[in-house]
Amino acid sequence: MAANRRFLLVRRPDGTPVPDDFRLETVETPPLAPGQFLLRNHYVSLDPAIRGWMDDAPSYLPPIALGDPVRATTIGRIAETTHPDYPVGAWASGLNGIEDYSVCQAGGFTTLVDETAVPSITNYLSSVGAIGVTAYFALLDLGKPQPGETVLVSGAAGAVGSLVGQIAKAKGCRTIGIAGGAEKCARLTADYGYDVAIDYRGKSREALAEEIRAAAPEGIDIQFENVGGEILDAGLLALKPKGRVILCGLISQYNSEPQPAYNLWQLIVQGATMHGFILTHYIPRMAEAIPELAAWTRDGTIRIDEHIDEGIENALPAFLRLFDGSNRGKMILKIAD
Numbered sequence: 001m002a003a004n005r006r007f008l009l010v011r012r013p014d015g016t017p018v019p020d021d022f023r024l025e026t027v028e029t030p031p032l033a034p035g036q037f038l039l040r041n042h043y044v045s046l047d048p049a050i051r052g053w054m055d056d057a058p059s060y061l062p063p064i065a066l067g068d069p070v071r072a073t074t075i076g077r078i079a080e081t082t083h084p085d086y087p088v089g090a091w092a093s094g095l096n097g098i099e100d101y102s103v104c105q106a107g108g109f110t111t112l113v114d115e116t117a118v119p120s121i122t123n124y125l126s127s128v129g130a131i132g133v134t135a136y137f138a139l140l141d142l143g144k145p146q147p148g149e150t151v152l153v154s155g156a157a158g159a160v161g162s163l164v165g166q167i168a169k170a171k172g173c174r175t176i177g178i179a180g181g182a183e184k185c186a187r188l189t190a191d192y193g194y195d196v197a198i199d200y201r202g203k204s205r206e207a208l209a210e211e212i213r214a215a216a217p218e219g220i221d222i223q224f225e226n227v228g229g230e231i232l233d234a235g236l237l238a239l240k241p242k243g244r245v246i247l248c249g250l251i252s253q254y255n256s257e258p259q260p261a262y263n264l265w266q267l268i269v270q271g272a273t274m275h276g277f278i279l280t281h282y283i284p285r286m287a288e289a290i291p292e293l294a295a296w297t298r299d300g301t302i303r304i305d306e307h308i309d310e311g312i313e314n315a316l317p318a319f320l321r322l323f324d325g326s327n328r329g330k331m332i333l334k335i336a337d
């Protein structure tokens with residue numbers, strides 16, 4: 001038995017989460033049932049989707065129950081086991097909770113991970129995990145980018161967006177990234193190979209639309225949407241005939257009311273399509289993407305930046321970085337050495 005600190009959801013947030021929505025408790029780890037193993041979590045993936053799981057609303061996963069640890073993908077070493085395929089000391093990952101120790105069983109999202117296949121074990125939470133697989137399938141399977149096409153990406157300096165830009169570039173596309181602030185926009189071109197960077201901050205929907213049209217005078221073939229709201233609307237006005245809009249995320253409205261999309265009529269006049277992407281539909285195909293993403297991560301074809309904050313007590317401020325834009329790469333919380 002070991003002391004297990006757990007970051008619990010105790011109240012459903014109203015808008016941006018606040019400290020009173022959570023409680024850090026310490027309990028002892030329970031004994032294992034046959035077939036289970038105990039994972040000592042070292043790193044926690046902080047993802048915008050967690051905000052949706054805090055609401056009592058229909059979604060692709062059930063809401064986090066009040067009093068349960070905040071659900072998150074974690075990676076750690078097996079500390080105890082009753083499962084022959086999950087030996088003590090091995091690295092494993094799964095959809096667990098923000099807690100020191102998680103009781104796990106085989107199946108679902110749980111998997112052993114090979115630390116020798118990647119430069120850093122944390123890559124399994126970034127370019128070789130859900131983030132990489134999302135960028136890979138949402139762009140390649142739904143967007144079907146062709147050489148010479150123009151791809152517009154919002155949230156372009158973030159974890160998913162930075163990978164989408166680089167994969168699109170590797171497929172021979174011209175890439176336009178939208179991000180907040182001069183420093184992030186400089187990184188779009190210098191670090192992630194974007195051809196054009198657009199800073200959305202302080203701009204009206206009309207001014208943003210004008211800037212996108214100037215950057216893509218012949219129009220946008222693929223609009224990869226991570227943000228929604230006015231940014232989505234501005235991009236729709238630049239769609240080419242038969243353009244494809246990939247809805248990957250709408251982070252601008254996760255802490256607020258949904259925003260209207262005024263320019264949906266562009267889908268009609270351009271004969272364009274809009275396609276929602278959800279990673280859970282691609283779990284059976286993860287094995288197609290992971291080896292290629294691992295190879296690209298190893299050989300530098302893709303650059304992945306990881307923003308690692310430390311300490312379970314910092315779970316909330318670290319999570320909120322995703323919404324104020326102060327994360328510089330895939331947001332990860334380190335909770336053990």
Ligand SMILES: NC(=O)c1ccc[n+]([C@@H]2O[C@H](COP(=O)([O-])OP(=O)(O)OC[C@H]3O[C@@H](n4cnc5c(N)ncnc54)[C@H](OP(=O)(O)O)[C@@H]3O)[C@@H](O)[C@H]2O)c1
Nearest residue numbers: 048158159160179180226248249250251252277278279325
């Ligand atoms: N569909 C799926 O299966 C799936 C899977 C993974 C992720 N996603 C989605 O992908 C998107 C990116 O996730 P990520 O994990 O890679 O996070 P991230 O992009 O690394 O971090 C979030 C970024 O969003 C931007 N942002 C936050 N609030 C904003 C607002 N109100 N307006 C404009 N930009 C805002 C900020 O960048 P700026 O500083 O540039 O504003 C922030 O850094 C999210 O929408 C997420 O839900 C979807």
